[in-house]
Amino acid sequence: MPDPAADDSIGDERAWQAVLDRDREFDGRFVMAVTSTGIYCRPSCPARHPARGNMRFLADGPAARAAGFRPCRRCRPDDLARDDAAVLTAIERIRASEGIPTLAELADAVGYSPAHFQRLFTRQAGLSPAAYARALRAGRMAEALTCEDDVTGAIYAAGFSAPSRFYEAGQERLGMTPSAWVDGGRGTSIRWAVVPTSLGSMLVAATEKGVCRLAFGEDGESLAARFPNAERIEGGEEFAALLAQVVAAVETPGRADHIPLDVRGTAFQEAVWRALRTIPPGETRTYAQIAAAVGSPGAVRAAGSANGANPVAVLVPCHRVIRTDGSLGGYAYGLAIKQALLDREQS
DSSP: OOOOOSTTOOOEEEOOHHHHHOOOOBBBBBEEEEEEEEEOTTTTOOSSSOOOEEEEESSSHHHHTTTTOEETTTTOGGGGHHHHHHHHHHHHHHOOSOOOOHHHHHHHHHHHOHHHHHHHHHHHSSSSSHHHHHHHOOOOOOOOHHSSHHHHHHHHHHHHHHHHHHHHHHHHHHHHHOOHHHHTSSSSSEEEEEETTEEEEEEEOOOOEEEEEEEEEEOOEEEEEEEHTSSEEEEEEEHHHHHHHHHHHHOOOOOOSSBBBBOOOOOOHHHHHHHHHTTTTTOOEEHHHHHHHHHHOOOOHHHHHHTTOOOOTTTTTTTEEEEEEEEEOOTTHHHHHHHHHHHHHOO
């Protein structure tokens, strides 16, 4: 009788491959038990791999202990639930705090040493606690600037204690000044066009620095909703050359590194977008591989979210990322377009 699996979709061969890849995406979905040593581990355990014939795959720690195995002291498979709970507790504390809690305060609250918790939080969330807090503050700032009638109101709505800190953070993370943001992009010039392609109509928009939006099925109204008070200029000779390059990048498989971009995200999002641009045409990567590429192998879900937040389709090739099981996963513009892009790049 086969060993019980935590997920019926995981067969022994797929589980073994996850172990070989040390794929953190499978941590918590099963444990690997080693008959020669009598221990069980997470799939991502950094210890040397045992022989395939000495490996059993069991649903979880209780199933492994019932079968006579003991937990690995290196990867501590039974701490997985505790680790997840600790990170969630820290995130709630960061969200509820008016300021930014120190690493020592967060670590003490969840019972870990600061150094260990720094590594754990970064692996799970994709950002350090401090970077996560700054990204959260930036998000609140952007929302406040959109909703408040003036910048002073936005400063306090976003939780900043002083205007100087608000403007310092705004200059670091936003693509325009806070006053321009609260005015819907006033003072910013964006050239744009909607062009037909073999994949459907496509919106292309660019500032003087580079392409800031590429999306299928969107139009001028969509752009206006993002920047209602920006100077939006449709077409134009100055924009035509850049537009031609973008259309060519969509219609003909190949790299688009030469096309300038003007995009902003959190530090983690921007790291993911840079990693996406290194994937050669005709190849794919999994969400787990992207997370590992940016130095956060445990942040698979965060990598998926950053992938989905990509503002410039094709130029940042988020369509080249698939699930670990080989399925397409999601795509903002529909799986038919994602499959078409992959097919033409692989042909």
